[in-house]
């Protein structure tokens with residue numbers, strides 16, 4: 001009855017469902033949860049192009065941002081913000097920013113003086129320079145993911161079965177917790193950071209662990225953030241900037257001035273929602289099984305970094321944490337059995353890259369079948 005089964009209804013699974021449905025396949029998506037609850041709804045919804053690693057990842061991000069823009073209208077998803085405002089405060093950060101703008105990835109980005117950055121966002125503090133990138137965008141993930149699933153169902157005939165855990169997937173079949181064996185010629189496994197159930201040996205071999213992130217929502221400050229904001233800490237962390245030779249001096253300065261933030265893997269991202277509230281994060285702590293507790297000292301450090309860039313922080317109205325699968329490299333795509341493909345984004349960039357990754361993976365499977 002189905003040509004394709006996708007396990008996992010996070011962004012990676014939904015992107016594979018879309019790519020398969022667009023090839024005319026009859027798709028069934030299985031998820032163990034009653035509704036989306038994983039990394040895909042806990043994130044910023046920041047579809048980051050600028051600052052992704054040069055080469056394939058940057059290309060995946062550009063194509064995925066285009067896909068979000070194309071899908072948003074038909075699926076009823078609001079694009080909350082467009083672009084990125086990168087604020088450099090330290091001279092070493094300005095050097096990284098300027099070096100980045102010289103690369104091909106800087107194309108279309110507009111360099112700003114500190115004063116021009118303040119003209120865009122009056123509360124920005126101590127900006128020595130900045131750039132505005134038009135390439136990036138933001139959606140509200142906690143509503144966008146359910147809307148995307150509904151659109152797949154209604155516009156592409158994708159079937160969903162929720163509250164059903166896949167226990168084993170082999171050639172042509174997926175055995176599930178409801179006692180049913182679902183059958184399809186092609187199976188995509190997109191279980192995110194759950195490695196206990198499906199092919200744990202693959203996760204172990206790839207050295208995948210979990211990364212825990214702490215996140216905050218602040219009350220509306222009463223002003224509009226013109227675009228998602230990042231600053232010096234991101235210029236030292238995101239690979240599109242961090243591999244530039246100029247980033248060494250920035251890292252050295254941050255080591256002496258922001259060691260607590262670096263120790264918690266904090267790099268500031270601030271985005272704004274439709275009701276004016278701000279999502280602020282994030283931290284990075286790595287463990288096979290991260291604890292579920294939000295540590296106040298980490299939140300306090302995130303808020304300190306916010307205040308250094310945007311001034312006094314409004315009240316915290318929500319706190320949460322999330323985890324994603326983490327390993328070296330952008331993602332893994334493995335074929336543990338004939339007709340079964342396991343896809344895991346291991347770089348914390350699923351919202352930014354999953355649509356294009358899925359297009360490539362699904363294309364390779366069906367295009368190679370066509371050739372046989």
Ligand SMILES: Cc1cc2nc3c(=O)[nH]c(=O)nc-3n(C[C@H](O)[C@H](O)[C@H](O)COP(=O)(O)OP(=O)(O)OC[C@H]3O[C@@H](n4cnc5c(N)ncnc54)[C@H](O)[C@@H]3O)c2cc1C
Nearest residue numbers: 008010012032038040043046166191192322349350351352
């Ligand atoms: C706090 C936070 C902030 C982030 N910010 C960003 C950002 O702004 N931009 C960006 O690009 N990326 C961001 N990321 C990373 C991004 O969210 C992830 O890369 C992406 O969501 C991973 O998607 P996924 O579908 O693989 O995983 P998930 O969203 O975790 O989905 C996996 C699904 O599989 C299901 N599942 C697992 N095992 C089974 C099974 N055996 N049977 C049935 N169902 C199963 C789960 O129930 C789940 O619904 C962030 C991550 C976090 C945690």
